[in-house]
Amino acid sequence: MRLDIPLDLPGHSFIDQLQWLETWACLPKGALSNSADTLAAVANEGAVKMVPVLLDCMNCQAWSWPAYDAHIEADGFTYSDDPLTDMAEQIYQKYRANKMAIHRKSQMEPLKHLRPYWELCGRCASSTGDEDATLILDADDPFWTTHRVPWRCEQIDCRCYVNSLSEYERNNP
Known part of the structure; x- marks a missing residue:
């Protein structure tokens, strides 16, 4: 049985996490947080479910993200040959990594x-x-x-x- 990490973590609500991701990925304010309910429904389902929802949140249109461009220019790792899908996958991976790290920190604090x-x-x-x-x-x-x-x-x-x-x-x- 898989145990999912809760969406809301101590001091880091799901909305706060989405707003941080918007800033991190240079997305327009509200691009993710306005679709919080839709994203929450697939948040623990993995990249296969969440990346298409992220693409819908961005209206399937590319945006300016200087850090991503620098990452690609430095021959960074990509998840997809399609740049837009790769950008959505990078956002999902950052969401997942940060969520796991916040959860891990909450486990280490009391010890x-x-x-x-x-x-x-x-x-x-x-x-x-x-x-x-x-x-x-x-x-x-x-x-x-x-x-x-x-x-x-x-x-x-x-x-x-x-x-x-x-x-x-x-x-x-």
Whole structure:
């Protein structure tokens, strides 16, 4: 049995998540949030169901998204040969990644007394964009609220994640 992550997460309502995605993807205000009910109906159904709804939200028309253009120019990963479908897929993947990261953070927060260190893994842990980079800091370090981390990552196709660590795991990798 598959357990879905709830649409509304602590401090991050579904509408807030859609509005953040609109800003991140340079979409017109309301492009996603005005279709919240339709998107909510397919949000846990995967890309096959959600990407066509995202395309409908954008009236199947391309828009200006400078970060996406830079990603493609740098020979970034694409999900589809059709640019519009790929843009919708990138939005879905960012929604999914952020939602999972927010949910993971909500699971790690109550365990800080047992696992007081957090390890950031992936591009977000490196100033050079190294995929294999790691950074270990106290769970209460201000870094987690002021820097690019999985629950607030703005990179396209970023696969960063955070693990919680005990004192033993931190000292004995």
